[in-house]
Amino acid sequence: MDQFAVKVFVRLRPSVLDPAGEATKSASIKLGAEGIKSLRIGKMIEVKIEGNGENEVREKIDLLCDRLFANTVIEDYEYSLEKL
Amino acid sequence: MDNFTVGIVVFPGSNCDRDVSWALEGCLDIRTKYLWHESSDLSDVDAIVLPGGFSYGDYLRCGAIARFSPLINALDEFVKSGKRVLGICNGFQILTESGFLPGALTANKNLNFICDDVELDIISSKGGWFNNGGEKQIIKLPIAHGEGRYYCDSDTLKKLVDNELIALRYKNNPNGSSFDIAGITNEKGNVLGLMPHPERACDETIGGTDGLFTLKSLILK
Numbered sequence: 001m002d003q004f005a006v007k008v009f010v011r012l013r014p015s016v017l018d019p020a021g022e023a024t025k026s027a028s029i030k031l032g033a034e035g036i037k038s039l040r041i042g043k044m045i046e047v048k049i050e051g052n053g054e055n056e057v058r059e060k061i062d063l064l065c066d067r068l069f070a071n072t073v074i075e076d077y078e079y080s081l082e083k084l
Numbered sequence: 085m086d087n088f089t090v091g092i093v094v095f096p097g098s099n100c101d102r103d104v105s106w107a108l109e110g111c112l113d114i115r116t117k118y119l120w121h122e123s124s125d126l127s128d129v130d131a132i133v134l135p136g137g138f139s140y141g142d143y144l145r146c147g148a149i150a151r152f153s154p155l156i157n158a159l160d161e162f163v164k165s166g167k168r169v170l171g172i173c174n175g176f177q178i179l180t181e182s183g184f185l186p187g188a189l190t191a192n193k194n195l196n197f198i199c200d201d202v203e204l205d206i207i208s209s210k211g212g213w214f215n216n217g218g219e220k221q222i223i224k225l226p227i228a229h230g231e232g233r234y235y236c237d238s239d240t241l242k243k244l245v246d247n248e249l250i251a252l253r254y255k256n257n258p259n260g261s262s263f264d265i266a267g268i269t270n271e272k273g274n275v276l277g278l279m280p281h282p283e284r285a286c287d288e289t290i291g292g293t294d295g296l297f298t299l300k301s302l303i304l305k
Contacts, residue, residue, distance in 0.1 A: 012190075016235055017260065019195045068152075071145055071181065073188040074235055 001050045004057050008079040010070045011042035045069055054081065088303050091119040091129030093175075095150050100136035100172065100283065104299075107283040108133075112300055121150065124158035131168040131302040132159070134175025136228070136281060146189060146231050147177035156182050168211075168302055169275045173229055176267070176277035185268055185277045186244070187236035193260025197230040201291065203255040204266055204280060208248040211273025212304050215297045223294035225280035227258065227266075232279040234261035234268075247271055252278055 012018050018040045025039035047064075051057040061079055070077040090108055094101050101118065108114040117129055121139075126132070140149035150156060156178065163169055163184060171179040179185045192198060204223050206216040214223070236244070241263055244250050252267035259279075267278030282295025 015237075016190065017193060017233075019191050019193050019260075023195055068144070068148065071148065071188050073180075073186075073237075074190055 002053060002057070003048065003050045003084040004054070005082045005084055006047040006049060006057070006061055006079055008045040008047065008061070008065060008069055008077060009042055010045065010065075010075050010077045012040060013074055013076055016074045043069075048084070054083070057081065087115070088130050089115045089117050089128060090302050091117050091126065091132045093119045093121060093132060093134050093155055095121045095137070095139035095153065097139045097141055098135050098137035098174070100174075100281065103281075104133050104135045104172070104283045107286040107295070107299055108302075111286040111296065114299075114303060119155060121153040121155045124154040126155075126158050126162050132162065132170070133302070134169070134171040134178050135283075136173030136175060139174055139178065142174075142231070145177075145181065146174060147179075147181035150174075150178045151182040159184070163270070163275055166272065166274055168304065170213075170298070170302060171275070171277040172281055172283065173227075173232070173279055176279055177231070179275065179277040184275050185270060186240045187234055187262075187265075187268070189231055189279070190233050190235055191231050192229070192233050192258075195230075197228075198232070198258050199228045200226070200258065202227050202258055202266075202280060204252045205255060207250045207253055208269070210248050210251065210269050211276060211301075213251060213269065213273075213276045213298050213301050222255065223252075224285070224292055225282055225294055226284045226291070227280050229259070229279055232261070233259045234263075234265040234279075236262055244268060251276060252280070 021040040065077045206214045209216040253264040282298040285292045285295035
């Protein structure tokens with residue numbers, strides 16, 4: 001069995017308003033940061049998982065992302081995978 | 085109808101289960117039974133309410149974890165059989181997360197937790213959940229949510245409009261919901277999800293009785 005470290009990024013779809021991102025953008029400007037054009041907040045999920053090779057692990061992660069980690073009505077996801 | 089029993093689902097973090105029971109038993113004389121979320125035996129209930137609250141602490145997304153409970157798995161057959169399911173607030177979030185209703189509910193536009201009475205237009209009485217036959221097309225119900233902004237894409241919205249699946253719309257949209265949507269039904273009409281709390285509007289002394297009709301309609305066949 002191989003072990004992998006997976007980092008999943010879940011983001012609100014571009015068409016969905018992100019009020020928390022807007023509030024943070026506003027605070028960033030108040031802090032004095034200049035030039036911020038856009039600020040959106042997502043989630044990062046770290047998973048350690050084992051399986052028979054990368055393809056099998058990718059299948060498992062795809063299922064998790066599609067069915068649990070993200071709600072694909074409002075969110076997109078992508079992930080990176082590193083063999084340990 | 086004497087034995088008609090409404091099952092009220094209790095998740096870890098549900099907090100409106102007893103309010104629903106009080107409204108059904110105390111105000112409408114309808115028998116209720118609490119259903120722990122780990123149960124998948126729905127054989128002795130005739131309708132189901134998914135109450136408000138914060139199931140599983142709203143972890144990941146509101147309703148996302150509740151979706152995987154044995155009870156929600158068993159709900160598919162229950163809904164297909166035509167029995168009635170009412171999801172209130174967190175219950176509505178669970179119904180969208182689990183795909184019984186389209187769209188999703190996400191953070192209020194102004195980021196506030198909004199606790200207020202709101203006026204609602206009855207748009208459709210599909211499933212008989214609302215009384216839009218009389219003169220009163222507007223009802224007032226309390227809302228209490230931080231993540232009640234209904235969102236769906238334009239194709240879904242068109243489907244909701246074309247099939248008369250939009251049950252309620254806010255008169256003054258408090259949370260940024262698409263098309264002012266406060267409640268929707270499935271195509272068959274036996275599943276209703278709404279963010280307002282009908283169980284908190286069942287007695288004049290605590291602010292009105294506009295929620296009675298919807299709860300009473302649980303016993304419709």
